[in-house]
Amino acid sequence: MGEEKPVIELLGVEKSFGSQKVLRGIDLQVAAGTTTVIVGASGQGKSVILKHMLGLVRPDRGQVMVLGHDLARVSGRELKRIRTSFGVLFQNSALFDSLTVFENVALPLRERTRATQAEVRDKVMEKLTFMDLQGAEKKYPAQISGGMQKRVGLARALVMNPKVVFFDEPTTGLDVKKSNEIYRLFHKTQAQFHYTAVIVSHDVPKIFKLADQVALLADGVIHGCMTPVEFQLSPKPLIKAFVEETMGPIYSSEGEEATIE
Amino acid sequence: MEPLLRLLEKFGRDTLYHLTQVGRMGIFLSHCLAQAVRPPYKIYPVISQIHFIGARSFFVIVFTGTFTGMVLALQGYYTLRQFGSESLLGSAVALSLVRELGPVVAALMVIGRAGSAICAEIGIMRNSEQIDALECMAIDPYKYLIVPKILAGIIAMPLLTFLFDMVGILGGYLVGVVLLKVSSGIYFQSMYDSVVWQDVHMGVIKSLVFGLLIVWISAAKGYYLHLDRSGGFGAVGVSRQTTSAVVLASVTVLVWDYLITSIMM
Numbered sequence: 001m002g003e004e005k006p007v008i009e010l011l012g013v014e015k016s017f018g019s020q021k022v023l024r025g026i027d028l029q030v031a032a033g034t035t036t037v038i039v040g041a042s043g044q045g046k047s048v049i050l051k052h053m054l055g056l057v058r059p060d061r062g063q064v065m066v067l068g069h070d071l072a073r074v075s076g077r078e079l080k081r082i083r084t085s086f087g088v089l090f091q092n093s094a095l096f097d098s099l100t101v102f103e104n105v106a107l108p109l110r111e112r113t114r115a116t117q118a119e120v121r122d123k124v125m126e127k128l129t130f131m132d133l134q135g136a137e138k139k140y141p142a143q144i145s146g147g148m149q150k151r152v153g154l155a156r157a158l159v160m161n162p163k164v165v166f167f168d169e170p171t172t173g174l175d176v177k178k179s180n181e182i183y184r185l186f187h188k189t190q191a192q193f194h195y196t197a198v199i200v201s202h203d204v205p206k207i208f209k210l211a212d213q214v215a216l217l218a219d220g221v222i223h224g225c226m227t228p229v230e231f232q233l234s235p236k237p238l239i240k241a242f243v244e245e246t247m248g249p250i251y252s253s254e255g256e257e258a259t260i261e
Numbered sequence: 262m263e264p265l266l267r268l269l270e271k272f273g274r275d276t277l278y279h280l281t282q283v284g285r286m287g288i289f290l291s292h293c294l295a296q297a298v299r300p301p302y303k304i305y306p307v308i309s310q311i312h313f314i315g316a317r318s319f320f321v322i323v324f325t326g327t328f329t330g331m332v333l334a335l336q337g338y339y340t341l342r343q344f345g346s347e348s349l350l351g352s353a354v355a356l357s358l359v360r361e362l363g364p365v366v367a368a369l370m371v372i373g374r375a376g377s378a379i380c381a382e383i384g385i386m387r388n389s390e391q392i393d394a395l396e397c398m399a400i401d402p403y404k405y406l407i408v409p410k411i412l413a414g415i416i417a418m419p420l421l422t423f424l425f426d427m428v429g430i431l432g433g434y435l436v437g438v439v440l441l442k443v444s445s446g447i448y449f450q451s452m453y454d455s456v457v458w459q460d461v462h463m464g465v466i467k468s469l470v471f472g473l474l475i476v477w478i479s480a481a482k483g484y485y486l487h488l489d490r491s492g493g494f495g496a497v498g499v500s501r502q503t504t505s506a507v508v509l510a511s512v513t514v515l516v517w518d519y520l521i522t523s524i525m526m
């Protein structure tokens with residue numbers, strides 16, 4: 001993989017909202033087929049980083065390269081073309097609340113392809129079955145549980161077989177059982193479709209099991225972009241503090257080996 | 262000196278802000294027009310939006326139309342009687358409705374019923390990242406969300422105005438002929454004699470323009486909710502934006518009513 005161009009590359013990305021400087025020079029590379037996890041405390045700007053990658057927000061300074069294109073320089077049409085290889089699971093699912101579950105998942109097929117009704121039906125039902133959502137297709141997003149909404153969001157994100165999938169806190173607000181279910185589906189789908197994944201999450205240490213590389217966002221910069229094991233053993237004070245804060249109990253008893261879960 | 266400078270600064274900032282707003286509105290419309298002419302053309306979303314606007318406004322249009330016609334006949338009758346020309350009642354009612362009150366009052370009703378709903382719907386979609394989601398799915402939000410509403414507004418507004426005019430004329434008939442005993446033949450004859458094609462033409466042009474203005478302003482207000490300087494967040498943001506859309510759309514309709522009248526008269 002080493003020589004291959006990264007799918008996503010952030011170079012010195014800075015972003016302020018009004019007088020609040022959120023990102024102060026982000027450098028990050030995401031290689032094809034890998035899973036990158038961005039961790040960091042709430043309000044540090046993790047979602048803002050994702051929005052840069054998605055082309056929803058433009059950097060004040062720096063470059064956002066996605067699939068070989070500088071997002072700040074591409075035309076609207078080109079951006080649209082790049083986005084056809086994206087799948088996104090938003091922090092709050094962002095399902096279309098006036099469409100049924102079925103229509104939500106069917107929307108990209110209907111709007112972007114010339115698939116016939118029967119083809120749309122087959123593809124949507126296949127994805128919904130994959131996500132254990134049979135029987136919910138006629139319901140509206142407000143009528144299903146948060147965990148189900150996330151799974152619908154995942155089905156919608158994957159229905160066009162994207163190359164890159166972005167997850168903004170896929171398990172926040174779910175109980176252990178439901179979040180395990182999301183991780184299981186993530187595993188299953190990535191094994192099947194081989195997409196590159198960028199995940200923003202608080203769910204330490206579980207998320208380390210999925211990650212190829214972990215990046216900590218704090219004070220507007222990325223601290224260390226390393227494998228989960230390196231990350232947990234890193235001597236860097238900020239990373240160490242984060243690991244201890246989030247995984248506390250495991251490390252508190254002295255002399256114990258550092259293990260994941 | 263200090264307070265004066267501060268006042269000047271505030272004035273400059275406000276002016277810039279409002280100019281930006283106007284510019285944004287213009288960009289919004291140009292995106293919509295560009296997407297409207299770009300294939301594929303989908304008919305069903307437009308029909309469903311016509312249904313939405315029409316169904317929401319139907320009864321209120323019938324109701325207000327009838328009463329507008331009735332009060333026109335009542336006022337007209339007593340004014341005209343002073344000059345002994347009750348025979349012109351039909352003409353007075355019809356001309357007021359077709360040229361002026363039909364398009365304007367129908368537009369104000371549609372703003373209240375459908376414009377506010379459009380603004381709230383789009384604003385909520387903006388707030389809950391549904392519009393971002395559309396963009397990330399490479400679906401153009403203008404094409405998918407706004408264009409059908411604008412086309413529906415342009416189609417539905419003349420139809421609703423026509424409905425308003427018709428029930429208004431019937432309302433006038435009710436008061437003028439049934440209640441105040443103007444002859445039925447004279448009521449309709451004076452109408453035929455005085456309403457010319459040009460009056461109908463003006464009414465249609467007005468309603469087309471109003472249809473566009475209403476949906477444009479309401480949708481853009483919702484769409485740019487997040488850029489509002491008073492903070493377009495949450496339910497309060499949506500409600501504030503909806504109110505401001507209703508006010509702005511109403512004022513704009515009245516201004517354009519004057520402009521179109523002065524050009525076409």
Ligand SMILES: Nc1ncnc2c1ncn2[C@@H]1O[C@H](COP(=O)(O)OP(=O)(O)OP(=O)(O)O)[C@@H](O)[C@H]1O
Pocket residue numbers: 017022040041042043044045046047048049091
């Ligand atoms: N559109 C915006 N306008 C103004 N400020 C914003 C905007 N988006 C984000 N911010 C600010 O940027 C900061 C980072 O926000 P962001 O949503 O990225 O945090 P986060 O790391 O994703 O947190 P969480 O884990 O709670 O989701 C916040 O302080 C927020 O106030």
Ligand SMILES: [Mg+2]
Pocket residue numbers: 046047048091168169
């Ligand atoms: Mg976030």
